[in-house]
Amino acid sequence: MSQISPKTKHEQDRVPALDLLRLLAALAVVLFHYAYRGAAADGFTNISLPLLEPVAKYGSFGVQLFFVISGFVIARSAVGRTAIDFGIARAARLWPAFAVCMTVTFFATYFLGAPRFETSFVHWAANLTMLSPAFGQPFMDGSYWSVVLEIIFYGWMALFIAFGLFPRRVDEIVLGWLSIALANEALLHSKIIHYLFVTDYAGFFCAGILLAEIAGGRRGWQAPFLIVVSTVIACSEALSGGRWTADHYSTFIDPKVMIGLTIVAIALVAAASRIKRIPLPGKVLLALGGLTYPLYLLHQHVGFIAFNRLGRYIPAEILVPAMAIVMIGIAFAVSHYVEPRGRKLVIAVSYAVIGWIEPAVSRAADRIKGYASGWVVGAPLRTK
Secondary structure, X not given: OOOOOHHHHHHHHOOHHHHHHHHHXXXXXHHHHHHXXXXXXXXXXXXXXXXXXXXXXXHHHHHHHHHHHHHHHHHHHHOOOOHHHHHHHHHXXXXXXXXXXXXXHHHHHHHHOOOOOOOOHHHXXXXXXXXXXXXXXXXXXXHHHHHHHHHHHHHHHHHHHXXXXXXXXXXXXXXXXXXXXXXXXXXXXXHHHHHHOOOOOHHHHHHHHHHHHHHOOOOOOHHHHHXXXXXXXHHHHHHHHHHHHHHHHOOOOOHHHHHHHHHHHHHHHHHHHHOOOOOOOHHHHHHXXXXXXXXXXXXXXXXXXXXXXXXXXXXXXXXXXXXXXXXXXXXXXXXHHHXXXXXXXXXXXXXXXXXXXXXXXXXXXXXXXXXXXXXXXXXXXXXX
8 A cells, every 4th residue: 555645745736826716716606605695595694785696696606616626636636646545635635624614614503593594413413424415414504515526526536546547548537427427417317327427517527637637748639629528518517507596596697607607717727727836925825725625614604694693783795795704714724723633633544544454354355265265176076
């Protein structure tokens, strides 16, 4: 078992401009939730900013930008890692911040959320797994659905690595994924395939993977051609998502805007992959990129609860940006003080457990081989 230093690998894979894109994506989602979603249709809060609504309703597209970035980053970070190394690195990246931010949301909901938000310790325990719907419990925060899609993506990547398909068979992986997505969204409409293959966002992930290939020095026409195909399918997925948003929120979503946002999102990641230097200190970029994940996890329901408690005293024009600033501050604290320690703990515990299990698995495999060999050697000869 090879253990690659997470710090070294992280430094090698970092693209400075992507930190700014992560921040842009996170702020777009915050704008969508705070200035539009909370009061638009779901009744989470009465606070809204009507002047920003025409723009804010498109802010949810920050999630699609995250998926393009994820495809790029994961494709780069998976190279040179075993499936075990990759899985542990992803768990160390996702779970510590998730556990802390989810717990903060739990306490805010438990003590301050009623009557619009309610929770329980069973609800909290189920959410610690990051897969609470599998245990019959809703997400602690509505934003967590996209984290589950990321986990599914990571699971497929780990399988591809384990079977030696990634990065050797990138084109086949992308073509297969896009074909399944297109067939399911256009013809099959299977819920199992929809969730298992993330068919409504496959174009975004695939575009990111292919951009990573080109950034890594790949030449030839195949990767650019597949990026075009991925972009076309991503546009189709964006239009489908736009129709859902229009129906759910009883609003108008301009198809031309959705197509434009799709092309811009992929183009921004492509441009960021070519930018070698940003005129900002490295620590600042690291901090800005690092706080985006906890900001995404924290801001929505905690913000809505604060709006419901303080909205009668503070004008929305002041409360909304103030709450966004507070959430950014808390997210920075989580990313700077909690995540590094949490990652080290998850990595240390994971490799310790694997180190304990691996010899036992090897011994069991040797015994099975021994029994099989003995049975074959000791079996009577078959005669006619």
